[in-house]
Amino acid sequence: MSDTFDLIVVGGGPGGYVAALRASQLGMSVAIVESTHFGGVCLNWGCIPTKALLRSSEIHHLLHDLGTFGFSAENVSFDLPKIVARSRGIARRMGGGIAHLLKKAKVTTFDGRAKLAGRAGEAHKVSITKDGAEVAVIKSPNVILATGARGRQLPGLETDGKLIWGAREAMTPAELPKRLLVIGSGAIGIEFASFYRNMGSEVTIAEVADRILIAEDPEISAAARKAFEKQGMKIITGAKVGPLQKGENEVSTTIESASGTIDLTVDRVICAVGIVGNVEDLGLEGTKVQVDRTHIITDGFCRTAEPGIYAIGDVAGAPWLAHKASHEGILCVEKIAGRSPQPLHALNIPGCTYSRPQIASVGLSEEKAIASGHKVRVGRFPFMANGKAVAMGETEGMVKTVFDATTGELLGAHMIGAEVTEMIQGYVIARTGELTEAELIETVFPHPTISETMHEATLAAFDGPLHI
Amino acid sequence: MATDILMPALSPTMTEGKLARWLKNEGDKVSAGDVIAEIETDKATMEVEAVDEGILGRILVQEGIEGVAVNTPIAVLVEEGEDVPAASSGQTPAIVAPAAEPVAASTPPASAKAASREESSERIFVSPLAKRMAKDRGIALGSLNGTGPNGRILKRDVEKSGNAAPVAPKAAPATAVAIEGDVKRVPNSTMRKVIARRLTESKTQVPHFYVSVDIELDALLALRSKLNATAEDNSFKISVNDMMIKAVGLALKKQPGLNVQFTDAETLHFENVDISMAVSIPEGLITPIIRNADLKSLREISREAKDLAKRARAGKLKPEEFQGGTFSISNMGMFGVRDFAAIINPPQAGILAIASGEKRAVVRGDQLAIATVMTATLSVDHRAVDGALGAQWLNALRDIVQNPYTLVV
Numbered sequence: 001m002s003d004t005f006d007l008i009v010v011g012g013g014p015g016g017y018v019a020a021l022r023a024s025q026l027g028m029s030v031a032i033v034e035s036t037h038f039g040g041v042c043l044n045w046g047c048i049p050t051k052a053l054l055r056s057s058e059i060h061h062l063l064h065d066l067g068t069f070g071f072s073a074e075n076v077s078f079d080l081p082k083i084v085a086r087s088r089g090i091a092r093r094m095g096g097g098i099a100h101l102l103k104k105a106k107v108t109t110f111d112g113r114a115k116l117a118g119r120a121g122e123a124h125k126v127s128i129t130k131d132g133a134e135v136a137v138i139k140s141p142n143v144i145l146a147t148g149a150r151g152r153q154l155p156g157l158e159t160d161g162k163l164i165w166g167a168r169e170a171m172t173p174a175e176l177p178k179r180l181l182v183i184g185s186g187a188i189g190i191e192f193a194s195f196y197r198n199m200g201s202e203v204t205i206a207e208v209a210d211r212i213l214i215a216e217d218p219e220i221s222a223a224a225r226k227a228f229e230k231q232g233m234k235i236i237t238g239a240k241v242g243p244l245q246k247g248e249n250e251v252s253t254t255i256e257s258a259s260g261t262i263d264l265t266v267d268r269v270i271c272a273v274g275i276v277g278n279v280e281d282l283g284l285e286g287t288k289v290q291v292d293r294t295h296i297i298t299d300g301f302c303r304t305a306e307p308g309i310y311a312i313g314d315v316a317g318a319p320w321l322a323h324k325a326s327h328e329g330i331l332c333v334e335k336i337a338g339r340s341p342q343p344l345h346a347l348n349i350p351g352c353t354y355s356r357p358q359i360a361s362v363g364l365s366e367e368k369a370i371a372s373g374h375k376v377r378v379g380r381f382p383f384m385a386n387g388k389a390v391a392m393g394e395t396e397g398m399v400k401t402v403f404d405a406t407t408g409e410l411l412g413a414h415m416i417g418a419e420v421t422e423m424i425q426g427y428v429i430a431r432t433g434e435l436t437e438a439e440l441i442e443t444v445f446p447h448p449t450i451s452e453t454m455h456e457a458t459l460a461a462f463d464g465p466l467h468i
Numbered sequence: 469m470a471t472d473i474l475m476p477a478l479s480p481t482m483t484e485g486k487l488a489r490w491l492k493n494e495g496d497k498v499s500a501g502d503v504i505a506e507i508e509t510d511k512a513t514m515e516v517e518a519v520d521e522g523i524l525g526r527i528l529v530q531e532g533i534e535g536v537a538v539n540t541p542i543a544v545l546v547e548e549g550e551d552v553p554a555a556s557s558g559q560t561p562a563i564v565a566p567a568a569e570p571v572a573a574s575t576p577p578a579s580a581k582a583a584s585r586e587e588s589s590e591r592i593f594v595s596p597l598a599k600r601m602a603k604d605r606g607i608a609l610g611s612l613n614g615t616g617p618n619g620r621i622l623k624r625d626v627e628k629s630g631n632a633a634p635v636a637p638k639a640a641p642a643t644a645v646a647i648e649g650d651v652k653r654v655p656n657s658t659m660r661k662v663i664a665r666r667l668t669e670s671k672t673q674v675p676h677f678y679v680s681v682d683i684e685l686d687a688l689l690a691l692r693s694k695l696n697a698t699a700e701d702n703s704f705k706i707s708v709n710d711m712m713i714k715a716v717g718l719a720l721k722k723q724p725g726l727n728v729q730f731t732d733a734e735t736l737h738f739e740n741v742d743i744s745m746a747v748s749i750p751e752g753l754i755t756p757i758i759r760n761a762d763l764k765s766l767r768e769i770s771r772e773a774k775d776l777a778k779r780a781r782a783g784k785l786k787p788e789e790f791q792g793g794t795f796s797i798s799n800m801g802m803f804g805v806r807d808f809a810a811i812i813n814p815p816q817a818g819i820l821a822i823a824s825g826e827k828r829a830v831v832r833g834d835q836l837a838i839a840t841v842m843t844a845t846l847s848v849d850h851r852a853v854d855g856a857l858g859a860q861w862l863n864a865l866r867d868i869v870q871n872p873y874t875l876v877v
Binding site for chain 2: 342371372373375405406407408409433434435436438439
């Protein structure tokens, strides 16, 4: 086997493995180095296993609402280890799928940690170690760093695997915590809060900012808060969490906020306070690669300041989303192959939170659109006025659109409610294709679907909605 | 019969304006004298009145569109029950580029000019947004270089081709490692653009020279207190600025050599003394005029100045209230500045920059004394006025301010 490749990919997450597959498609010889498991955090400890858990909690919620749909059942119960086992099984199965895809694409895989080890002529050398011993040195003119990110550890809030959980512990509970504190209300914190609340835990969310889901339009944040509080969650914003006093099997703390200071004792704490990029031990010192805090600095085509070294996905900075990593992987490889890909437009990347209700958005919030100098037209439409949503018993939700009043450009779309994560792509296509309100209004939406709310929210911004 | 409502010329010099706001909607009934829209010119927001009655059949130029040339049809007025034409009724000559046609949901076929270009060449790939923006700006699609997938023309390609309009933050440049920090992009208002253009013109084309003088204010301040003390129920309150307007008016009467305007062929000497006073407003700066400042009483000046400043801040000045003027005053006394130099407001030949009055040590005979002193700096167009005259004028002004009784006699 040759030790020289057209491309070396470091990291086998949704950025790295997709880059490797695309490179193989374009006829390159590709090596991929992965230290733990293919699929990365997304597939093993993030997106996919949490969706499996959230599906179980959604069923749990429906089982407790059977009367609404004309059913009755007694002694409905669940077996948490089985729910967790299902989630782990799905992660394993998907991971196996990726190994198969890489094999089929004739990508050479290496098990170990990779580190840049200087140059050999035009090529970069990459040293691979396993358990501290070097197992191989491979070379390529092109190296893509796709090493991902990990949960941020704040002093005093470090996860300990027992009482203070990170995402891994939170998705493999041995038993259901009766009382749970979630620190941080980004997508990860909110999804765990939603899972545990739907399974029956008493959940408190502490968020340092003045509203939850800070990346979303404030109106959607407010709607989400209202929905979660209605489900019985306790939400404290502008919260300062005091020292965590660990007991035998519980944690006590005080939370300060504008509404006063409260003492709180819970069984478990989930810490979801952001992420940091995995930039350590990559051998960046010997290169011109620039790192800003914990993220590698790149241009629109994922190039670093060192020729031949690229970075994609979480390690290259926000937004920390699997689909952003995959897309960057593809465009980076296409650029290396001499094609003419389009640089990624940050405002065309959708964000999704799979809580109940779901939240999804793309583009600018109303306030950001105004702040960046746009004259806007805003449309809103509630699920309450949509036939399918009512039939499904999912009346909690709304769609909000923000258009440029002059050009008709869809500046942003913000949704909350059932299945919005499946629908947001409609607006993402509109943004990517640079459609205006005219094309959205012309589009025939199928009836009855919840997606009709997307049509109505566009009409609401212009001619006026029909069904309200 | 359908008639066009044209972009009005709200002042003799206006060539184009921005359609700031429609106050009537399509389908609304209008009567003669109804205010139907607001137009933003380079300095103010003006109202447009309907001259006929009828139904506002179709709005041709949408809100927010800039650079609408005078006499462009902006809407079509129809009679009740009459069919609404898709575009201009054709009762008036064809018009200049921006937004000649509706920008509404149902986009009518492209204009004849654009269509012929498109037909004559290969199929043009263009996003709906880029197509609309190009049309609004009067840019032929054939002239654009598409940078999207398969050479598709995108919004950014239209924006790159010029014709300023709100611009969204662009993707990082493709060629080098360059990370853009967070930049808030605020499109320049019409007023900001005019300020930029006119002051650049002034600083590059008018040779400025500057003369400064210190003026003692104690006598003027004492007079002001006495005058204001006579006001019953606060019926008036004269400010230092009001008194300076009058003093400058009198100085221009006494030394008329600065009340002039330079043109290539001749220098114009004005009989009237009309003082433009710079008023700072959130969008920038505007210079409403106190006409015949030398002839008006302090009370009249005070009342007029207050009213003009208030309406200037509300954007409600009429063109004749800020266009013209023979000399300008810029007063930054309220900001605690020691001195500053102002840029001449063309085509005028001079502007006086007034700084703060402050207690300073002055020498009288061989004694040190304390006086309230203000530094005034005159900027003069050297093409029309020479240094000695500038100095003489400043001396005349100082005499008037330091012996302020002439302001009331």
